Amino acid sequence: MGVASAVRKEDYKKNTRPIILEEKDLNVLVESASQVIAPLWPIGSFAARNPWLGLEKLSFDQVAVGLKQNRDVDIYPGASMILSAKRKGEIDEAILNLELQRWLDSQSFTIPRDVAERFCQAALKLEELPSELLSSQEVEKVVEGFDGLNTEGVEAFSMQPISAQIENQDHEKLIHLLDHHIIKWCKLYLDDSQAGWTMPNREEGFFRAWQRLVRYDPALTKNERERLKDWPLEAEEALKKAISRLKITESDIQSYLEGHLMSLPGWAGMMLYRSRQYSQEQSLLTEYLAVRLSLEWALVKPYLPLGNQPTEEKVSVTPLLAAWIHWGELSIEEWSQLSTAEQNEYLLFAYTFDEKLCRKLWLEAWEQTYTERLSQKLLSKQQEINYKKAALAQLAFCIDVRSEPFRRQLEKQGPIETIGIAGFFGLPIATSELGSNHSHASLPVILKPQHKIKESADENELQSYQERKQAVNSLSYTFKTMKQNVLPSLLLPELSGPWLSLQMVARSFVPRSANRVIRNIRETWLRKPNTELSLNHTHCSKAEIPVGFTETEKVNYARQALKMMGLTENFAPLVVICGHGSQSINNPYASALDCGACGGAAGGFNARVLAGLCNLPEVRKELAAEGIDIPKDTVFAAAEHNTTVDELDWLYVPELSETAQEAFDFIEGVMPKVSEKANEERLAYLPNVQSQLKNPQAEAHRFAEDWSEVRPEWGLARNAAFIIGPRELTQDCDLEGRAFLHNYDWKQDKTGDLLANIIAGPGTVTQWINLQYYASTVAPHYYGSGNKATQTVTSGLGVMQGNASDLLTGLPWQSVMQSDHEAYHSPLRLQIVIQAPSKYIERLLKNDSSFRAKVQNGWVRLASINSQGRWRNW
Incomplete structure (x- = not known):
């Protein structure tokens, strides 16, 4: 990986021969760099x-080192964040001490153990060294008499763009000016119908459109435009020429x-997305x-060749x-009595046990503290004997x-x-809503x-509805x-001032009533x-993909879903497939509150499709022949869980049997209490909310409908956490809304295929979500x-801070901070956490090299609970 690769700086000026690259070689380099x-x-x-999706072949720590060296980006939690977690009791210091002992055991320093341990314990307090001591x-x-510190093999140097090494007459790094130009051109090209005027020649591709316009760019000087006058018309040739002119060695x-x-990972990431999404x-x-x-x-042409080449710092x-004086309690006199080799050893130890390593150990202790507390919750359930009544209804929710x-809260009601x-x-469907010619995945x-x-x-x-919808769309377009x-x-x-002013006043002072009125008028x-x-x-x-399912596909998808749920017997009279969505106003990130995996698509449509498939007589007949016998009185319905207000909206309720109707009425009867309790629990975590709410549901609706609510x-x-096991493993456990829960019964998975599919699909998605939140926080x-x-x-496709920042990723x-x-x-x-025998986990790790790399390289943590209720960390 180039992020952590060494740069042969002595070759920088020597390379005067032209770069000879085949087109395929260039494409391979671009793909690898991406x-x-x-x-x-x-x-x-x-x-x-997952912002580190392509780097999982490296360890988490290797990527942390590379990012710190290349971009000065630190991906371990900061000291203040760690100390705050410690104050809140989220980190057990006994576990931190164990992590330290393991680290010391892995080292080969000759420093006395008690001396090294004393130094580390003090450094782990994460206090800054006194300024008076440093000066x-x-x-x-x-220090003046010290020859230097040999750190060979500890740190590598990586190559930075030449523009990052040059300042103009205003003492501004040229790379910042370059970024400013690139942002402008990216916005023009990628604009998704937000601008009134589109970029000329956009249909010819980004490079050619830029090439035609850049010669008239007033933001460039005349000389800068002149340098690009006879530039190649093809992107590959232009890239090779630029590399050659900048004298970048092939290696x-x-x-x-x-x-x-990495300079603009947002705009570059959008380019990468589109290059993989659209064949053209x-x-x-x-x-x-x-x-x-x-x-x-x-x-940079006027500044080349560079006078002072980068040198090893x-x-x-x-x-x-x-650090040794303050944390190791070592006096100057004691230091002077050490041999040169011993001094070098002490300094190298302090260099190795730096603040980054301290925060790494704190993070591992934080994670292990959570894991041990989670294991205590789950294993305590293994000792209980649950005598369950036959379920009146079964509701399948997203993980x-x-x-x-x-x-x-729902299970507490009966x-x-x-x-x-x-x-x-x-x-695996794309949905096309009524009256729309477009579909979305x-x-x-x-x-x-x-x-x-x-x-x-x-x-x-349909015709009448389309006419009304067209009228609304035409008004919006006009x-x-x-x-x-x-x-x-x-x-x-x-024309619009009076109406929009009234709307603004209403939405500002009576948001719930205003939005209800607007919504009712529209509906x-x-x-x-x-x-x-x-x-x-x-x-x-004309369709790129088939519309609907064949008879065989209907059975296959129904069977697959029921097996993934572990629902192949003991069906309740009413089975509800529950998608989930959210509700908010004036929120660019509204889709981020829907399904985090499905590109902002709510799950209600899929829930309707699956419920419809499971109600088909021909599907049930085929499933019964395979041993999945759905009782005649069992009815599948579909609903959507609105996560912002914790309510259940019914989307599809077919004709119900007598027992299914009883179950439906029961759910409807308890739902107000479920919503109230769920809202009360959830709102307690939001800042600036009263501890005792008289009406949690009303407050939840206010959050959802107030356009000033951030x-x-x-x-x-x-x-x-992502817990894979039967509901009995987690039932009645207060997991504080921190765990993804996927049903799984290893006894019904003799081959391990179900577990492999869960890890490859939902396991990947939960990891992406987890690292998205992690990166956005640290x-x-x-x-x-x-x-x-x-x-x-x-550009209709993302957000910036100001008018010329990176496309924020x-x-x-x-979404992650309680306060500033x-x-x-x-x-x-x-x-x-997987509830399954160890041989299942061993088989999974052996067969799935990608997942094995994630575990070994520290991108996820893995534990299992075997059939005897014993916990094992892998």
């Missing part, structure tokens, strides 16, 4: 992303490209790099000696952490069984749709067009008719998206 960034989905289809003349005098090209991609833009990342390096050449001895408190499964229910972004499911209605009702054109925009305030006007789903396969030559809900903050300036109140939606400050100084999310790497 591993340092991750694809970025548009914010309207927000998907949780002490006595320390400086001792350093990948590292150099990585440095440029496969070379988009190469074009992006061609534009970037071409502009870099134009900017010497390690400052002063803070290392000061989303927000489902856990809701499920727990004989109700809840089930956890990935919220797309194993259906309704499954995790790591998968591709294989079927399209359409909503349909009576022909007469408003946008007037706003973006010069003359009409002068008239627009006169009354549209009057969407009752719809059916196109479950049956229909041949359509934090309508916490989303998946504080997620920490490095918000690089991996987060800043303050919601100051965000600017740009992560979660807003308000206090984190809400605990940045812990995901703890996966």
Whole structure:
């Protein structure tokens, strides 16, 4: 990996021969370099992303070192965050001491153990060294006589773009000026119908469109434009020419490209996403790099060759000696009595046991503390004998952490069984809503749709509905067009001012009533008719994917979902498939509160499809022949869990049997109490909420409908574990809304295929979500998206801070922070817990090399509970 690779700086000026690269070699280098960034989905289809997706072949610590050296980005929690967790009792210091002892045992220093341990214990307090000690003349005098510190093999140097090494006459790094230019061109090219005027020649691709326009760019000087006058017309040739002119050695090209991609990981990530999403833009990342390096050449040409080449930085001895004096309680006299070899050993020890390592040990102790407390909760359940009544209803929820408190409150109300499964229910579909010619994927972004499911209605009702919908769309389009054109925009305030002013006042002072009125007006006007789903396969030559399912596919998807839920016998009279979505106003990150895996798609549509499939007589007949006998009186229904207000909205309720109707009425009867209790529990974690709420539901609706509310809900903050096992393992456990829960019974999985599928699918998604929250918390300036109140939606596809920042890649400050100084999310790497015999875990790790690498390299933590109820960390 170029991020941590050494740069042969002595070759920098020697390389004068032209770079000879084949096109295939260049594409391989670009693809390899792209591993340092991750694809970025548009914010309207927000998907949780693992920012280190391409780096999992390296250990977490190796990536941490590389990012610190290359971008000065620290991905271990900061000292203040750690000390805050300690004050809140989230870290057991006895576990921290065990982590320290393990580290000391792994080292080969000759320093006496008690001396080294005393130094480490003091350093672990994370206190800064006294400034008076660092500037002490006595320390400086001792340091002057020291020859230097040999740190060979401890630190590697990585290549930075040449523009990062040069300052202009205004003392501004040229790379910042380069970034400013690139942001401008990316916004122009990637604009998704937000701008009134599109980029000329956009259809020819990013590089060619830029090439045609850059010669007229007034932001460049005449000389800079002149340098690009006869530049190649093809991106690959331009990139090779720029590399040659910048005199980058062949062995350093990948590292150099990585440095440029990491400079603006948001815009580069969007280019990477589109290059993988659209066949006509496969070379988009190469074009992006061609534009970037071409502009870099134009900017840095006057400064080449560089007068002072980068040199290896010497390690400052002063803070290392000061650390031994302050933390190791070593006096100057004792130091002077040590031999030169011993002094070097002491300094090297202090250099190794630095603040980063201290915070690494604290993080591991924090994670292990959580794991041990979780194991105590789960293992205590193994000792209890549960005499369960036959379930009146079974409700299948998404594994989303927000489902856990809701499920727990629901189960308290009576004989109700809840089930956890990935919220797309194993259906690889794209959905097309009534009256729409477009469809959107309704499954995790790591998968591709294989079927399209359409909503349909009576022909007469459909035509009338489409006319009303077209009227609404036309009004919206006219408003946008007037706003973006010069003359009409002068008239627009006169026409829309009274209505928008009234709307603003109402939404500001009575948000719930205002939004209810607006919503009722819209729904009354549209009057969407009752719809059916196109479950049956229909041949359509124009469709890219089939519409509906064949008879065999219907059975396969129903069987697969029921097995993933562990629901193959003991069916309740009513089985409810529950998707989930959210509700918020004036929120660019609204889709981030829907399913974190499915590109912002709510799960209700999938729930309707699965419930419909399971109610088909022909499907039940085939399943019965395979041993999955669904009773005649059992009815499947579909609902959606609104996570912002903790309510259940019914989407599909077919004709019910007598016992199913009884179950339905029971759920309806207890739902107000379930919502109240779930809201009361959830709202208690939100800042600035009264401890005793008279009406939790009303307060939850206020959060959802107030357009000034920056934090309508916490989303998946504080997620920490993914538990794979039967509901009995976690039932009645208060997991504080921090655990993803997936049903699994190893006794019904003889081959281990079900477990492998859970790890490959939901396991990957939960890890992505976990690391998205982790990165946005520990490095918000690089991996987060800043303050919601100051965000600017740009190009219709993402947010910036101001008008010329990187395209921000992560979660807003308000999604992870309790206040400006206090984190809400605990940045812990995901703890996966599987209830299964050890041989199942061994088989999983042997067969899944990707998952094995994640465990071995510290990207996830793995534990299992065997059939005897014994816990094992892997």
